Amino acid sequence: MSNQYITNKEQLLSNLVGYVESRELIAEREKIGSDFSEDKGKNTAEIAKLHPKRLNLEVTEIFQETPSTKTFRVRSARGALPPFQAGQYINLFVNIDGVETARPYAISSCPTHRDYYDLTVKIVKGGFVTNYLLNDVEVGQTFSATSPIGTFYYNPIIHGKKLVFLAGGSGGAPARAMIESVLSRGVDADFYLVYGNSFAEDVIFQDTFRALAQKHENFHVMEVISRPEEGYEGLTGYLTGELINEAVSGVDEVMFYVCGPTPFNDFCKSELKALSVADKRIRIECNGPPKNPSSIQNWPTEVSEEEMVTVKVRGKGEFKAQVGEPLLNSLERNGYFVENACRSGECSLCRVKLVEGEVFNPPEAKLRKSDETFGWVHSCVAFPTSDIEILY
Amino acid sequence: MSNLEKYDAVIIGAGNGGLTAAATLARGGAKTLLLERHNIPGGCATSFVRGDFEFEVALHQLSGLGTEKNPFIMRKIFNELGVMDKVEFVEEHHLYRMTIKDEFDITLPASWKGIREVLIENFPDEEQGIKDYMLLCERVVLESFMGFKAALKMNSEDMLMKNSKHYAEYGLRSAKSVLDKHFSDEQLKTLLAAYWCYLGQAPRNINFVDLAMMLYAYGVFKPWHIEGGSQALSNALLESFLEAGGEVQFNAAVDQIITDKSGDKPKVIAICTEHGDVYETEQVISNASSVVTFVDLLDTDELPEGISQDFKSREIGTSAFCLYIGLDCPPETLGIKNASTFMGTTMDEDLMVETMATLNPPVATMLTCYNVDDPSFAPPGKSQVSLLCLQYGKVWDDVPVEDYADTKYAFAEHLIEQAEEFFPGFRSHIEEIEVATPLTMQRYLNTPGGSIYGFIQNPEDGEIHRPRYDQVEGLHMAGCWQGMGGFQPTYMVGQSTAKAVLKKLKAQRLAEQDQTQTQDVKEPANV
Ligand SMILES: Cc1cc2nc3c(=O)[nH]c(=O)nc-3n(C[C@H](O)[C@H](O)[C@H](O)COP(=O)(O)OP(=O)(O)OC[C@H]3O[C@@H](n4cnc5c(N)ncnc54)[C@H](O)[C@@H]3O)c2cc1C
Numbered sequence: 001m002s003n004q005y006i007t008n009k010e011q012l013l014s015n016l017v018g019y020v021e022s023r024e025l026i027a028e029r030e031k032i033g034s035d036f037s038e039d040k041g042k043n044t045a046e047i048a049k050l051h052p053k054r055l056n057l058e059v060t061e062i063f064q065e066t067p068s069t070k071t072f073r074v075r076s077a078r079g080a081l082p083p084f085q086a087g088q089y090i091n092l093f094v095n096i097d098g099v100e101t102a103r104p105y106a107i108s109s110c111p112t113h114r115d116y117y118d119l120t121v122k123i124v125k126g127g128f129v130t131n132y133l134l135n136d137v138e139v140g141q142t143f144s145a146t147s148p149i150g151t152f153y154y155n156p157i158i159h160g161k162k163l164v165f166l167a168g169g170s171g172g173a174p175a176r177a178m179i180e181s182v183l184s185r186g187v188d189a190d191f192y193l194v195y196g197n198s199f200a201e202d203v204i205f206q207d208t209f210r211a212l213a214q215k216h217e218n219f220h221v222m223e224v225i226s227r228p229e230e231g232y233e234g235l236t237g238y239l240t241g242e243l244i245n246e247a248v249s250g251v252d253e254v255m256f257y258v259c260g261p262t263p264f265n266d267f268c269k270s271e272l273k274a275l276s277v278a279d280k281r282i283r284i285e286c287n288g289p290p291k292n293p294s295s296i297q298n299w300p301t302e303v304s305e306e307e308m309v310t311v312k313v314r315g316k317g318e319f320k321a322q323v324g325e326p327l328l329n330s331l332e333r334n335g336y337f338v339e340n341a342c343r344s345g346e347c348s349l350c351r352v353k354l355v356e357g358e359v360f361n362p363p364e365a366k367l368r369k370s371d372e373t374f375g376w377v378h379s380c381v382a383f384p385t386s387d388i389e390i391l392y
Numbered sequence: 393m394s395n396l397e398k399y400d401a402v403i404i405g406a407g408n409g410g411l412t413a414a415a416t417l418a419r420g421g422a423k424t425l426l427l428e429r430h431n432i433p434g435g436c437a438t439s440f441v442r443g444d445f446e447f448e449v450a451l452h453q454l455s456g457l458g459t460e461k462n463p464f465i466m467r468k469i470f471n472e473l474g475v476m477d478k479v480e481f482v483e484e485h486h487l488y489r490m491t492i493k494d495e496f497d498i499t500l501p502a503s504w505k506g507i508r509e510v511l512i513e514n515f516p517d518e519e520q521g522i523k524d525y526m527l528l529c530e531r532v533v534l535e536s537f538m539g540f541k542a543a544l545k546m547n548s549e550d551m552l553m554k555n556s557k558h559y560a561e562y563g564l565r566s567a568k569s570v571l572d573k574h575f576s577d578e579q580l581k582t583l584l585a586a587y588w589c590y591l592g593q594a595p596r597n598i599n600f601v602d603l604a605m606m607l608y609a610y611g612v613f614k615p616w617h618i619e620g621g622s623q624a625l626s627n628a629l630l631e632s633f634l635e636a637g638g639e640v641q642f643n644a645a646v647d648q649i650i651t652d653k654s655g656d657k658p659k660v661i662a663i664c665t666e667h668g669d670v671y672e673t674e675q676v677i678s679n680a681s682s683v684v685t686f687v688d689l690l691d692t693d694e695l696p697e698g699i700s701q702d703f704k705s706r707e708i709g710t711s712a713f714c715l716y717i718g719l720d721c722p723p724e725t726l727g728i729k730n731a732s733t734f735m736g737t738t739m740d741e742d743l744m745v746e747t748m749a750t751l752n753p754p755v756a757t758m759l760t761c762y763n764v765d766d767p768s769f770a771p772p773g774k775s776q777v778s779l780l781c782l783q784y785g786k787v788w789d790d791v792p793v794e795d796y797a798d799t800k801y802a803f804a805e806h807l808i809e810q811a812e813e814f815f816p817g818f819r820s821h822i823e824e825i826e827v828a829t830p831l832t833m834q835r836y837l838n839t840p841g842g843s844i845y846g847f848i849q850n851p852e853d854g855e856i857h858r859p860r861y862d863q864v865e866g867l868h869m870a871g872c873w874q875g876m877g878g879f880q881p882t883y884m885v886g887q888s889t890a891k892a893v894l895k896k897l898k899a900q901r902l903a904e905q906d907q908t909q910t911q912d913v914k915e916p917a918n919v
């Protein structure tokens with residue numbers, strides 16, 4: 001391109017009213033403006049202040065909460081950890097006997113502590129990761145984790161002034177964070193915790209909750225034991241509608257938070273529905289893939305969970321997998337890494353495209369409509385019901 | 393670092409510009425790799441699921457499509473990209489309702505003639521001005537596409553003054569000055585300038601042609617949205633890309649653009665991802681912000697001269713504060729009768745723009761309810777709304793991270809209060825709500841300040857003043873940072889950039905063939 005042309009073009013354009021003034025303005029701004037080169041790395045740093053992709057954590061203390069539960073206090077060598085909303089979780093990456101996998105754990109400490117997060121983990125019978133955490137992990141161990149995420153938290157805009165947390169077992173973990181956070185910020189709301197456990201000795205944070213109830217007029221705690229020993233004097237049984245109704249009056253203006261094992265969550269939900277509580281007043285934390293997918297509606301009846309199928313990963317390889325195991329887990333066991341966080345179907349980080357074959361997507365899979373149209377699935381809750389080929 | 397495969401072209405980012413570029417390249421036969429840092433394609437053009445709702449993130453009104461009878465450029469482009477049969481477009485029947493407290497409340501239909509009628513009905517004293525103004529809009533817009541482009545091509549002053557005299561006279565004047573020239577009624581001026589917020593600058597700081605373009609394009613060719621949201625189109629574009637043999641990786645940010653610095657200009661030779669994977673290529677199209685692309689990704693010690701000069705006269709554009717709301721009722725329960733509503737408490741646009749740089753309660757907000765034209769946007773009996781105001785990312789610089797959540801909820805309350813004023817009962821119907829701040833935009837788009845339209849669009853930032861970057865051989869920009877923000881412009885720039893790259897690749901291939909042919913001829917002679 002010759003200068004001649006540029007000059008001519010400038011001349012031509014100068015016939016447009018306003019053109020010359022704009023050129024002058026540009027020249028002015030060039031004199032005083034910055035070219036952003038001093039901002040190198042700034043964008044990344046700003047994003048990482050709230051949402052770093054990975055945290056590097058070290059276990060600095062371990063507390064035995066109950067015979068079946070430990071709290072791991074983790075810190076970052078880099079100082080303060082990202083802020084979070086009480087109720088959110090991090091996804092903890094682990095390497096167990098060469099298998100790279102991860103599990104989400106709610107942060108049980110209050111967001112006012114930024115120098116550590118507490119992760120309170122209850123053992124799961126036959127659980128791959130919880131058994132490792134509770135039996136093998138010692139102070140000094142390091143982990144990589146996602147930054148805090150999740151949608152299970154107190155939302156001041158619409159959650160109102162009467163909050164009820166129905167917790168089961170490890171559900172006490174997010175409950176502690178949420179309750180401490182609401183109370184310490186002086187939120188104008190009444191908070192009730194109804195905490196169900198199988199055994200009296202399993203009640204996590206019992207002392208903490210009782211002390212808070214002593215101290216704060218607007219906090220009330222109720223412990224319910226389903227398999228009490230003889231002579232147990234407290235409340236017993238399940239968290240039935242009747243019990244909830246007695247504990248809290250005026251359930252139609254309450255926001256309910258439900259967190260516990262899946263059967264606990266399902267039970268609470270049906271009890272609340274029976275009390276005519278509107279869907280929008282029930283917030284249930286996700287809790288991993290369904291344990292018995294073949295019992296769910298629309299499961300292809302001709303396929304059993306024990307069958308083996310071939311999973312082909314385009315351009316990368318193939319392996320055999322069991323129908324009843326979530327695709328993400330079998331990918332990990334065979335050395336394929338797929339990004340993930342909730343492992344419960346809701347965050348979409350583990351999205352892969354199904355190119356061939358069929359998978360079963362349970363209701364846990366919160367798929368976007370157009371993902372469904374074009375065959376994208378959330379691998380953490382997708383069960384391969386035939387030989388499949390995927391792409392990611 | 394591991395050295396992997398070689399590609400004809402690598403695209404950084406799967407926003408609108410990246411997706412259309414990728415699909416164009418792959419369909420044109422180029423071996424193409426698309427790398428996106430997020431887990432899903434779309435950039436702004438995306439959605440997320442909460443409870444019963446799949447929330448549309450960005451698309452309020454798609455322009456440039458036209459009807460089947462009266463098609464416009466985007467139909468042709470979507471056809472070329474192979475997505476016309478993969479998505480359903482939904483026509484909206486209103487341009488917008490604008491309601492300013494204690495001033496006026498007027499709804500413009502999506503029809504050129506209808507707009508004129510409504511305006512005259514409401515402002516009978518201004519009838520002549522209205523007719524003149526609309527005619528001028530039409531002329532300036534059409535001339536900017538035809539007469540002016542032709543004159544530029546022929547470098548002819550004659551043609552310019554003959555075939556695009558309205559454009560030459562008014563196109564680059566400020567929108568405010570042209571409105572002032574035609575009207576005395578402030579309400580009418582405010583009503584006609586409503587689309588300024590799609591550009592992010594007050595009417596006195598935008599070119600008349602840009603405002604005229606929106607009124608004309610939406611009025612004549614209708615506003616549209618997409619069934620399943622803009623995510624459906626992003627997914628369709630990706631599908632088209634994959635069908636043509638393209639390769640994609642999500643959760644794979646590009647960390648570095650590697651150049652050969654031995655010649656006059658740096659020359660792209662490879663890129664490196666966050667995972668340390670290196671892909672060789674001589675053509676990179678970046679959909680990431682140009683600041684990120686040149687300052688953070690490009691491996692040269694200093695910014696190339698021309699880039700540095702251009703950046704010095706630029707500023708980071710506006711972001712948005714956005715509430716994504718699921719309502720437990722249909723739109724009519726709250727009296728929502730059209731998809732797009734601009735609401736405000738003042739007619740002072742300068743005040744509106746000043747407020748964007750603060751955490752003060754917004755004086756102008758926008759409410760979009762997709763269900764009015766498309767019931768599939770929410771489960772039966774419910775509806776989806778987005779409620780937003782423009783806001784600069786820098787107002788969040790001083791908010792300590794531990795106050796972030798409280799600050800965002802407090803600001804969200806201001807927007808809800810405003811909605812409550814125009815749609816009484818609004819708050820009590822909220823079933824699901826997600827709050828996105830400029831920092832949210834920054835997180836998901838990787839743009840400085842969470843900018844959603846690229847650089848500030850002052851009159852002197854128009855394309856006419858800003859030649860495309862060619863300071864690094866093989867590095868091309870496609871997105872809102874070169875050119876205008878918005879869906880149509882970014883779709884278009886992605887395609888045109890990719891077409892230019894295809895041409896280069898073809899020329900290169902021919903040259904290589906030539907060489908091997910001459911060699912073929914020579915060799916036997918040597919024997
Ligand atoms: C958002 C979120 C937050 C959480 N917060 C906490 C917390 O704060 N504290 C806490 O203790 N827990 C928490 N959990 C639960 C925690 O993640 C689980 O306890 C943990 O994932 C169990 O992991 P595991 O590897 O020990 O068990 P797994 O090996 O995953 O097994 C769990 C049970 O399911 C069965 N199972 C697992 N996978 C399959 C399969 N593919 N097919 C059939 N059966 C299978 C196992 O046999 C076992 O009985 C949270 C979960 C979520 C989703």
Ligand SMILES: Cc1cc2nc3c(=O)[nH]c(=O)nc-3n(C[C@H](O)[C@H](O)[C@H](O)COP(=O)(O)OP(=O)(O)OC[C@H]3O[C@@H](n4cnc5c(N)ncnc54)[C@H](O)[C@@H]3O)c2cc1C
Nearest residue numbers: 405407408409429435436452453645646680871872878879
């Ligand atoms: C709330 C909101 C409302 C809007 N309303 C409208 C409207 O009604 N009408 C309209 O026309 N426009 C609207 N817009 C504007 C419009 O959506 C944008 O201007 C346009 O989509 C920008 O597209 P883009 O191609 O420039 O890139 P973006 O959408 O910004 O996408 C860039 C992509 O690049 C990726 N990326 C960045 N850095 C890297 C890296 N290093 N490696 C890999 N990937 C990277 C990002 O993750 C992202 O996916 C709105 C935007 C928002 C947010």
Ligand code: FES
Nearest residue numbers: 341343347348380
């Ligand atoms: S990891 Fe969140 S959806 Fe699978």
